[in-house]
Amino acid sequence: MAQQGQAFANTQLLQLFPTCVWLHDLKPEDYEPLNRRIAPVIRDLVSDKKPSLAGLTWQTHHDLHHEEAFAELTTYARTAARGVLEHLQVDYSDFQITGCWANVNPQQTQHRAHTHPNNFLSGVYYVEVPDGRDGLVFHEPRAQALVISPKVKKLSALTGSEANIEVREGRLVLFPSWLQHSVATTRAEGERISVSFNFMLSDYTEEFSAPRWSNR
Ligand SMILES: [Fe+2]
16 A cells, blocks of 8 residues: 555555454453452362363353352453443443353363354453463454455465464453354463353344334
8 A cells, every 4th residue: 555655646445344353451450369269260160070071161151240259350341341332332221241151171172163143242351371372263254255365475364264362361352242263272281261251232122123224
């Protein structure tokens, strides 16, 4: 674009229909005590799953947002989701956390690509991360964009078919629930612990499902 600018009176780059992922890093003085407190609670919740599910991700039940131990984290998640809805200029009255569960990934485990249906936003908060390079992978949502995939000088978000987001302790990642994501095989020793959230707009059928146009 810079070189072309010499030949044209004006050039513009329009990034239409972008796919947003929102990163929120808690302050160390906030996430360090929080993570120290909830990590043993999560390990305790999955302790009965470890023997029978060797080599797989261990997950807790889906209602952690109703438990006192997760109240502080839930408040951070709600604050972040509110910011995203504001960024998107969604006109809503309220939203709810519809599910919250913890994941424990031992070494050499992965999580296949998936979406979180029937929700508007989803998120993951990282409690323990042995190696952040084994991150959260987002997949190109536009299937037609991969029909022609020329060789490129450097892969970037403009041309790649997936994006590996580096994760770290105290980081909360929010993304559209429809966006396919996966967890690459964890190489580092130790267990990676994360907490997942789903968010949905309240009163969806009453507020949003009716046609947005009018013929009157
Ligand atoms: Fe997920």
